[in-house]
Amino acid sequence: MEGTTTRRGLLGTFAAGLSALIGAVLSLPFLAALASPARRNAAPASSGGFIPVIPIWDLPKGQPKRVEITADGVDAWARQPRQVLGAVWLIKVSKEEVKAFSTVCPHLGCSINTTPQGYGCPCHTSSFSTEGQVTGGPSPRSMDPLEVKVEQNMVLVRFARFRQGQAQREEI
């Protein structure tokens, strides 16, 4: 009788183990699908190259101008021509030199406006100098500069997004 009980116990553990294994195996693809977007390069990104945004003569010297960035974008699988990716603050320093800042506040992602003192975020009152340096409010870092160049009188910007809410600048 004792033998039967042990056998039943062992076999029972075996049966339960097998069933649990099936459950684990079946869950695997689902968990992978669920977690898939957490990976980097989870989707084909829009090309990270320079995007032409505005002819240089359309920029007033020394004054920030907000310009939309339009480019062919890919949303998951769908390729959309001339999609608005975001906006950028452009400041013409000289005929050949332009500075560019992301309009996204490094604090929590609101849109940064110009103020008499430079720039400011209307959401949580972070303020920045004309050079983009943080001068007040909760923003953990200065405004995010973007790579910019002028070629054949066209201003080109390499559009990028950055992780918010941290002192260190990290492109995403």
Add this chain to the structure above:
Amino acid sequence: MGRLGDWLDQRTGHRELVRHALDEPVRGGARWAYVFGSALVVLLALQGLTGASLALFYSPSATDAWASVHFIQHHVWLGWLTRGLHHYGASAMVVVAGLHLLQTLWFGAYRSPRELNWVTGLALLLLVLTFALTGYLLPWDQKGYWATQVATSLIGLAPGVGDPLQRIAQGGASYGNLTLTRFYATHVVLLPALTAALLGAHLWLFRRHGVTTPPGMAESEGQAKTEPFFPRQVAMDAGFGLLLVALLAGLAVRSHGTALEAPADPSSQYLARPEWYFLPLFQLLKYFHGPWELVGALLPGVGLLFVGALPFLHRYFSARRPRVARSLAWVVTLGLAGAGALGVAAERDDAADPNVAKLRAQADHEAALAERLASIGVPVTGPLDLYRNDPVVWGERVYTRKCQTCHHPCSNDPYKGDPCLEGYASREWIARLLRQPSSKYFFGNSHIDEMDAYTGDEASLRALSEFLYAQGARKDADAALASKGEALFDSEGCGACHTVDGRGSGDAPDLKGYAGEAWLAAFVRSPGAPRFYGERNKMETFDHAKLDDAEVSAVVAFLRTQASQPVKFP
């Protein structure tokens, strides 16, 4: 742990429930023949979980469906494996359901009072097939699109109510967004709900009537050998289930998921074939034509009614013939074997048909092409515009549809078309044209016979060809040879009819920039212009109503590639 269990048990009574499930008496003892029912539950869980994974990414619209499936296959973590498991899982459902049915049949477990177990089981089998049918369309690729068309067209054959029924099935007069939303909703909401309800009823009825004594075992012996479901039967069920899942995973890994064919193209020539479990029905239809087609479509329904009526037939006949159960089991088994034979016949017919092989190769080529082009994303306007991502590919498609109706493939034998353009404007093609303008591969069939064949020596021919070849702004043109050819052009009398000034004489096409981008585009738009054939023109004029500018550029891009292709006629 134990205290938590106690707490939970006091509130839910779950221990009683688990004990009830595990202590189910298995009359005659555990055996491998009983594993199929549980295996179906495992498969159902597999389909549910992989289905939920796919639904996280799938988008049921005519513009997005194919692209989202391509995305799953290539960009989702283990997406290919999930697709493969779901695909092979569907086939496994049909196989294991068939085995479950045969086991129940030969063990006589359908007999009174288990009529409703049998009927609900059969209804579940039909649900499995409906799952398969609705799921097949969802990727919106050529395979699913055309195979499902056949199914919905069959519905349309029903006398009187065919048309409205077909519209209801496909969500409108033709295939599109509404077909996909309808099939998707059916596949992921209606069918799972129905399956859950029917499975509940099936299991409840099973527990109510219990396991039958195995055939050939006396009632008393069966009673004596009764053991609980747990652990022996559970171990067998789980072992088989795990083996099945491993097998499916192996299949999915071997084929890296499952094929995604080129996007559904209503204008294409495609070989419509259903998935293997519907092949018998497909083959059956080959034997019925015209008004009999409906009979062919209804025959499986009659078979199904017979199978459904089995317990009632048994009850009716068994009073007079005690061994009728065996006869009935044989009838159903042979019927299934017959269906299998039909499926094999369908495969053999296809294997023996060279046209099938050709169309399959074409489909594989298109699938690989679409997959490559989609790697940079699919246009929001839909996957068919994918081919526009590559002007040459797009051009070939436009060429095949609009130009090949006259400019036949060179491989046609006998050749009855206008000039064959494979290898067009290559040095070899030009040289052959100069030698034999009246060949059937050039102007022979178009009955343009004003041009004289060039009879000069081989070196002059090469120089003349190079001159014309260089007109198309070819990077590899030999400038010295071409200028030699230019001199010959006048001295050999070509200039008597052909001008090289971009204006033309009306006698023969002007050859300035011959086969270059601008020349070709202008020629396609108006071959009857004085610069080209003038009043002698015999080619169709492709104005903006027939080809838009993008299509003309694409065709030109494709034709330009031909100069580096070999000539494909003798």
